[in-house]
Amino acid sequence: MFSFSASSGKEEEKERAMSLFHGMGKHSHHGGHVHVHRPGHTEAKTTSVFVVSFLVLAATSAFQGSIAVFSGSVSLLSDAFHNVADGLTGLPLWLAFSLAAKRPSLRYPYGYGKFEDLAGIFIVGLIFFSAGVSLVRSGEKFFHPQVFHHPGWVTLASLTGFLANEAVAFLRIRAGRKTGSISLVADGQHARVDGFTSLTVLVGVAGSVTGHPLWDPVVGIVLGISVLWIALRMMRDVGLHLSDGIEPETLEIIRKAASDSCAIRAVSRLRARWTGHSISCDFCLVLDDAMSFQDGRREGRLAEERVRKVLPFAGDVLVVIVPESEAAASPP
Template identity: 30%
Template sequence: MTEEPSASAPGAPSSQGPAPHGDRAPSRAVDLTRFAWLSVAAAIATIALKTGAWAMTGSVGLLSDAAESTVNLVAAVVALIALKVAAQPATERFLYGRAKAEYFSAAVEGAMIFVAAAVILVTAVERFVNPQPLENVGWGLVISVVASLINGAVAFVLIRAGRRYRSITLRADGHHLLTDVWTSVGVIVGVGLVGLTGWERLDAVVAFAVGVNIIITGVSLVSESVSGLLDKSLSEEDHEVIRAILQRRTDGSVTFHGLQTREAGQQKFMNVHVLVPDEWTVKHGHDYIEALERELTAALPELSVLTHLEPISDPASYEDIPEAHVRIHDDDHDPTRPPQA
């Protein structure tokens, strides 16, 4: 049994010449660096604004907010590098492209969040022990509100683009900025209450809460990036689309098993065994899986499909089913033997 040559990996060199159906070329990663540049610009602007607010008020809460924006800048630069790498086409050395570079960006951003959180927590504890009065609270809060509006607008753009282009880097950066917005809201409320009540230690309490919230965000980002690096399977929604197509094509002469899926950045991958009648010619089998792959990629445009063609009545065709796979058929269908017509 051999792999069907028409379903070669995206970007892999082929000696067979171009496929007869040119509309099924592997999709290339979209260049998303313009969104990273937007994130960099927003980080620089908010750092300047929040640092100014801290300098005017002396609030450790506003200082913690500025520290998180510094992390945003570092993360945005890392994201920019990762997106440039991920957008590069496949080469002889990287036959599947470099889409997983995005997961490294999310991991670095998560690590940077932990560093910022540690600094904020230490500073908050020190200020709680040694409280200091705040100054120019009104203007400091106005400046923080402006910075939060900038972050909120950019976060909306990044999250929407991340979902559209299936980019974990943009989603991570956008959610980080959105967390920063809610952090800023908490800081603004806390500093405002300090100004109204005169309880100076409340500023440190708010800063400490900000640090804890940042740690939670960091854990989420690192967890998602690790899942991606470990070849997490596609979502259940994508599995339902794939299963529906394979079930519709299953009859007494053709069936499928051994479905496996994974994702890497913007790209989706699947491989499946296609069991066809023994008497089919290579040409017949080739034409069948070409039509199958076109149907799958029409339903999921980012999907790269690898098929394995096998004779349906050969017992050996049922001995190589992967131990871990996505169930295709209903419970009454036994994938270890041919279906009944």
């Protein structure tokens, strides 16, 4: 498709350099440059987030469960089950992160990054489910207001649920932002939402004590609707990543960094897409026809370095060197 024309005329040296470069045969006509980045440390970080989240939620669940048995509160018992189940939602994501750290195979030549986005669909589905449960429960409470027999204990259990979920949310969202994983951020959003749901029990207790039984369902419905809104936004983000999409401003950042050298005439055929929590991109560097192969290679390497500097989640970066005369003949 693209060939590199060097002015030096040292054909043999050029071919040797190309085949070394690309690991291809002598007749390769690609002046390409690829660097594969496997974020192994990311996996270790997410493993600890997964383990800590699970332990915190399991302990909370045991505490809430014992108070539920003691006070006879059914909603507290279901909250306890919910928390232990949520501790396990990290499992598919953790598996996806472990897969993403694996080397590409013959069956998966682009690697295993997309499994994370599949896990993201599952996680966002659970947020929708959480919102649905919260709305249905609040609807029921409109007609059957709750009576709290042990308001003190229920208050303690609800505060514990809030603090535990908020701690897990903080851990997951921070790790998600650091590693570029929106699925992990979504998992954190889920915990945050559940924390606030736990907190609404306090409104129920306060309403019940002061004789306002409708406070609880009204707050529950407002919360349920805002959770639906969060879930829709997460769905849009996960959908973008799953469908090989990218935020357009990211393309501009890459283009600006790649073209930041006076030797580069243009950057063309720029593409980028999310694969799990890393961004793969490829582009052509249009260079002067008179430039030597070695200089062209160096420009390619420097362009890759500049792109990696501005793109913390860069995965594969493929740079194709194109002489200006050829670039003019083919559409950008």
